[in-house]
Amino acid sequence: MNYLLKKYCPHIDFDSYEDFSDNFKINVPKDFNFGYDVVDEWARVEPDKKALLWCNDEGEERLFTFSDISRLSNKAANAFVKLGIGKGDVVMMILRRRWEYWICATALCKIGATIIPASLQLTRHDIAYRAQSAQVKAMICVNDDYVCTQTEEALPEAPSIATRIVVDGDRDGWLSFDTLIADESESWTRPEGDQRTCSDDIMLIYFTSGTTGNAKAVCHTFAHPLGHILTAKYWQQCQENHLHMSVTDSGWAKFGWGKIYGQWIVGCTVFCYDMKKFIPTKLLQHMQDYKLKTFCAPPTMYRFMLQEDVASYDLSSIDNFATAGEPLNAEVTIQWEKLTGKKIREGFGQTEGPVLVATYPWIEPRPGSMGKPSPLLNIKLLDDDGNEVEDGEEGAICVTGLKEAYPPGLFVGYFNDPERTQRAVGGSYYNLHDMAWRDSDGYFYFVGRNDDVIKCSGYRIGPFEVESALVKHDAVVECAITAAPDPIRGKVVKATIVLAKGWEPSDELTHELQNWVKHETAPYKYPRVIEYVDELPKTIGGKIKRKLIRTQDGVNE
Secondary structure, three states, X not given: OOHXXXXXXXXXXXXXXXXXXXXXXXXXXXXXXXXXXXXXXXXXXXXXXXXXXXXXXXXXXXXXXXXXXXXXXXXXXXXXXXXXXXXXXXXXXXXOOOOHHHHHHXXXXXXXXXXXXXXXXXXXXXXXXHHHHHOEEEEEEEOOHHHHHHHHHHHHHOOOOOEEXXXXXXXXXXXXXXXXXXXXXXXXXXXXXXXXXXXXXXXXXXXXXXXXXXXXXXXXEOOHHHHOHHHHHHHOOOOOOOEEEEOOOOOOHHHHHHOOHHHHHHOOEEEEEEOOOOOHHHHHHHHHHOOOOEEEOOHHHHHHHOOOOHHHOOOOOOOEEEEOOXXXXXXXXXXXXXXXXXXXXXXXXXXXXXXOEEOOOOOOOXXXXXXXXXXXXXXXXXXOOOOEOOOOOOEEEEXXXXXXXXXXXXXXXXXXXXXXXXXXXXXXXXXXXXXXXXXXXXXXXXXXXXXXXXXXXXXXXXXXXXXXXXXXXXXXXXXXXXXXXXXOOEEEEEEEEEEOOOOOOOHHHHHHHHHHHHHHOOXXXXXXXXXXXXXXXXXXXXXXXXXXXXXXXOOOO
């Protein structure tokens, strides 16, 4: 029986989803700290336990035990403190998938500093805005010309940045991470008194884009990793001493979902393939060659892997395939099961929490459904007045019961924004502003973001249903359904489509796809406008930027 899981969860084995839903609990110590209570604890109990297996496209490979992570993070913590980084200081990290992320994140956790994981895509303006908003004291960046140049150009607008550290080499004007830690002590003592962290101190800030205005600064406490026991153990089904891979960059919340917190509490080995560009065949080759046990990737990656000869790769070692980040079209999971013999288990959530709805082990996956609600979070579908909707009716996905018991893993507000925090989590429930409906068996089905739902000629049209209809057609790899302006109707449905190999845009294909949708779903939902593109605009995390498409088409929010 897993040592750490048992420590924080009094009951870890369940007979059914109902048993799980009713009896799953997480004990949150008042001074929980992931660096000491997970990393150092595994190093103490099982010194040779494998924590991280890292490789890249250049043929480099490194294996780290928990003892290695503990030792190296102690060296980094000593170096950071000498640079003036202490409890409560904010450090931004732009590290792609470099192995140093795990070392730095653990070290900063031990110090009690607050981490901002950030994307490689950030511009000078983005970096300056984040630095100003959170008073960032230090930057730790991968040795990448774009990333480092954008950071350097942001400095005049970000005077709080006192220290710049680069990993994977040297750079003029930057401190080398390797040099910094080379001669530091491997010993580090857990701070006491006012330097000791509490579970409700802020550990993480994720900047996440809203529908309007600047990115929101989502705050998670030191208790946040415990919430990801739900994510890793019960949805991704990570297994102790086996390899788990989640495909994501360190700048996104999904890295916390799939590459560090819940996985290391479970005691599995995180596998990281530091690919600079997603090439489906290379990913499939790594999945086969490293004999992964569990795997998670965005739906987009499954769609593009299905364009290759999946059956020619031996993926039999993988017990569980999972996905999150975007809704999973039913056709994708049907085709994946035909080729691999295994279904894809969907999970749903936000930057603001752990997995909120998922296809758990006791639940048979249903194509098109994201599963059932997670325990502890009291997920309900509510109407505009806060009343729970009936089966079959659309409602906003909400985390309820916040006044009775605030669930571990859920964000606690927005950094230095008490008014927005009060609106979001100051009441009895948190509204995600994602729409879904529930069937009579309790399965949830995603409709779309509230702002993505198209209102046309008196109808409400959820983009996901139309997208799912289109990807059933052999010509369509992926698509995005958005509203487009129309002089008569105000707005009409538009499909932006990436075609499969061997297909070319034509008027005939457009008519064929329109008629296809009319037969797959209600005729009024068909796309009156179809645009063919080579690729859809996406975040590094794999989410389609539907808002960008709407903006480019001149649709006002």
